[in-house]
Amino acid sequence: MSRPAPTSATLRATLLAALGALPAAHAQLPAPGAGPRLSVQQASGRVEVLSGATWQAHPAAPLGSGLRTGTGRATLGWGAGHIVVGSASRLRVYGGEADLQEGQFLLRGPVAAFVLGRHLMVEGAGRVRVDLTPGGTGRLAVLDGEVRASGVGRAFEVRAGQQLSLVGGQITAFTERDPWYDARFVGMGDARVEGLLGPVQLRRGDGTRRDAARRDALGPGEALRTGAGAWAEIGFTGGGYLRLTEHSELDVLAVEKTSRGREVTLHLTRGVAWNVVEKGQGGYRLSTPVVSTAVRGTVFRVDAGGLVKVFGGQVALPGSGDLALGSGEQKGRDQAAPTPLRLDATDRLNQALDVQRARPLTLNVARPGRSLPALRLAITATSQTVLSAAALDDRGRITALGVAPGEEAGQFTVSGAPELPEGEYLVRVRAERYGAVKVWAARVRLDRTPPQAGDVQVRAEGQVLRVSGQARDNSGAALTLNVVLGEGAQVRTVTRRVNGDFQVLLPAPPTGTPLRASLRDTAGNVTDVALP
Structure with missing residues (x-):
C-alpha cells in the first residue's frame, strides 16, 4: 500500500517532536523524526553518492550518507516533495533529510531540509531556490508559496518574491534572473584554454600541476593559476570566454549543455576575471569569496575582493539583495549602491586584448x-x-x-x-x-642524396677552357655546375645547367689560376667536383 504524503502540519509536528544527537551547526534546531526519507529518483551526468566513506559513481535509492555532483543533476524525492540538485553541488543526509552544503538547489514542497545552520520547511506547492557559494555564504529565494526558516535563535517566514540571506538574516525583494532549473540537462560542455601569455599553471583534479597549453581541457574541480605578467583565456561551449589576469586563480566547477544553451559555474579564488558572455547561450555564474554574479550575456569584470564592473549588458548580484548592475556601472565590496564606471589599467589592457582576439586568423x-x-x-x-x-x-x-x-x-x-x-x-x-x-x-x-660527378676533364684550348664530364642525380633533374676561377679579389664564378654528359666552354684564365667546381641539385645538396 502506498504511503500518504505528509501534510504541512504533520511535517511541522514531526520536525519539532524529536530531539537527538545533532551536528554542532544544528545545535539549536529540532531533530527530524522518523518521517519521509530521501531517495534518488533521477540522475544525469556525474552524480555520486556516499556510502560509508566511499563515493560511488552510480546513485542508489534510498540515499545513504550524502550526494555530490560534478557536471550533472539529480532529483531527490522526500515524501511528496522534491529537491533538484544542480551541478557542482554537495549535500549530506541527516536523519533522512538533506543538509545542503554547497552549490545550487531547487526545493519543491512539501519538503524539509537543513542549510547553513537553519531548518527549512517548504509547504504545499512552494518552490524555493538555495544558492551556496564555495566561500560558505548563500541565500534562499522563494519562487512560489512560502518557506519557514528556523534556527540560530530566530525564525523567518519568507514569501514569494523575497529572499533571505543565510548569513546576515536580511529579507529583501527577489527577482529571478537565472532560472537554471528550467533548462533540461543534456550533457557535459567544454571549457578549454584558448590563449595564454607568460607563466600559467593548470591544476588537475588529482592535485597535480603542470604548465598550461592552448587547447587544454578543464574539467570540474580543475583550476588555472597565472603568474606575474601572465594571462590566460578560457573558452566555453556555445561561445564566450573568460580572461584571467596576472596573479589570479580560477576553479571551473561545471560546464553543462542544456536545452537552453549551456550553464557555466566558476569560482574565482584570487585576482581578476574579465568575462565576455554571449547572449542566448544560457547561464553564467561566477562567485568569489565575497560576491557572486549571474548573467546571460554581457561584458563584465569581477575581482576576488568584491569589485564588479559592467561594460555591457547587466549583471545580477544574488548575494547583495538581488542588486542588478547595468552597463557603465560598478560596485565595490563596501559600497551600498552602484557608481559610474571608472576605467583603470587592468580594464584598458583587457579591452586591448579583446581587440587582438577579434583579429582574423592569418x-x-x-x-x-x-x-x-x-x-x-x-x-x-x-x-x-x-x-x-x-x-x-x-x-x-x-x-x-x-x-x-x-x-x-x-x-x-x-x-x-x-x-x-x-x-x-x-x-x-x-x-x-x-x-x-x-x-x-x-x-x-x-632529397638528401648529393649529386655525383664522373670522368671530369679540364683542357685549355687557346683562349677557351673546356670542362667536360658526367653529372648524375637521383632526382633526374638538371644540376647546377659552379666553376670558380681564381681566389681572393680576383675570384670569378661561372654557373651552367648540366645533366648527364656535359661540356662547358669558358674563357681561359691565365696559366696557374686556381680552379674549383661543385654540383648542386634542386634540393640544395652540394658535391665538390675533383678537377684533374
Missing part, C-alpha cells in the same frame, strides 16, 4: 622549393594560433612534424622528423585560433 607559409634536403618551413600566423603539421607519403602513412615558436610573436618553424626517409610527401599545416581554422598544403620531395 596563415602564411614561405613556399618551399619542389625538392628539399629537410622539411623546414617558415610560418607566420596571428598571435595565439595553435599550429600542427604532418607529412603524408605515397603509401598513405602520416608522420607528425614538429612546430616550434620563432623569436618573434606569430612566427613559427615547422621541421620534419630526422628519420623521415627520402621520397614524395604531401605536407599539410593546420592553424586554429579561437575556433577559426585554416589549412596550407603542398607537395614536396625530400
Whole structure:
C-alpha cells in the first residue's frame, strides 16, 4: 500500500517532536523524526553518492550518507516533495533529510531540509531556490508559496518574491534572473584554454600541476593559476570566454549543455576575471569569496575582493539583495549602491586584448622549393594560433612534424622528423585560433642524396677552357655546375645547367689560376667536383 504524503502540519509536528544527537551547526534546531526519507529518483551526468566513506559513481535509492555532483543533476524525492540538485553541488543526509552544503538547489514542497545552520520547511506547492557559494555564504529565494526558516535563535517566514540571506538574516525583494532549473540537462560542455601569455599553471583534479597549453581541457574541480605578467583565456561551449589576469586563480566547477544553451559555474579564488558572455547561450555564474554574479550575456569584470564592473549588458548580484548592475556601472565590496564606471589599467589592457582576439586568423607559409634536403618551413600566423603539421607519403602513412615558436610573436618553424626517409610527401599545416581554422598544403620531395660527378676533364684550348664530364642525380633533374676561377679579389664564378654528359666552354684564365667546381641539385645538396 502506498504511503500518504505528509501534510504541512504533520511535517511541522514531526520536525519539532524529536530531539537527538545533532551536528554542532544544528545545535539549536529540532531533530527530524522518523518521517519521509530521501531517495534518488533521477540522475544525469556525474552524480555520486556516499556510502560509508566511499563515493560511488552510480546513485542508489534510498540515499545513504550524502550526494555530490560534478557536471550533472539529480532529483531527490522526500515524501511528496522534491529537491533538484544542480551541478557542482554537495549535500549530506541527516536523519533522512538533506543538509545542503554547497552549490545550487531547487526545493519543491512539501519538503524539509537543513542549510547553513537553519531548518527549512517548504509547504504545499512552494518552490524555493538555495544558492551556496564555495566561500560558505548563500541565500534562499522563494519562487512560489512560502518557506519557514528556523534556527540560530530566530525564525523567518519568507514569501514569494523575497529572499533571505543565510548569513546576515536580511529579507529583501527577489527577482529571478537565472532560472537554471528550467533548462533540461543534456550533457557535459567544454571549457578549454584558448590563449595564454607568460607563466600559467593548470591544476588537475588529482592535485597535480603542470604548465598550461592552448587547447587544454578543464574539467570540474580543475583550476588555472597565472603568474606575474601572465594571462590566460578560457573558452566555453556555445561561445564566450573568460580572461584571467596576472596573479589570479580560477576553479571551473561545471560546464553543462542544456536545452537552453549551456550553464557555466566558476569560482574565482584570487585576482581578476574579465568575462565576455554571449547572449542566448544560457547561464553564467561566477562567485568569489565575497560576491557572486549571474548573467546571460554581457561584458563584465569581477575581482576576488568584491569589485564588479559592467561594460555591457547587466549583471545580477544574488548575494547583495538581488542588486542588478547595468552597463557603465560598478560596485565595490563596501559600497551600498552602484557608481559610474571608472576605467583603470587592468580594464584598458583587457579591452586591448579583446581587440587582438577579434583579429582574423592569418596563415602564411614561405613556399618551399619542389625538392628539399629537410622539411623546414617558415610560418607566420596571428598571435595565439595553435599550429600542427604532418607529412603524408605515397603509401598513405602520416608522420607528425614538429612546430616550434620563432623569436618573434606569430612566427613559427615547422621541421620534419630526422628519420623521415627520402621520397614524395604531401605536407599539410593546420592553424586554429579561437575556433577559426585554416589549412596550407603542398607537395614536396625530400632529397638528401648529393649529386655525383664522373670522368671530369679540364683542357685549355687557346683562349677557351673546356670542362667536360658526367653529372648524375637521383632526382633526374638538371644540376647546377659552379666553376670558380681564381681566389681572393680576383675570384670569378661561372654557373651552367648540366645533366648527364656535359661540356662547358669558358674563357681561359691565365696559366696557374686556381680552379674549383661543385654540383648542386634542386634540393640544395652540394658535391665538390675533383678537377684533374
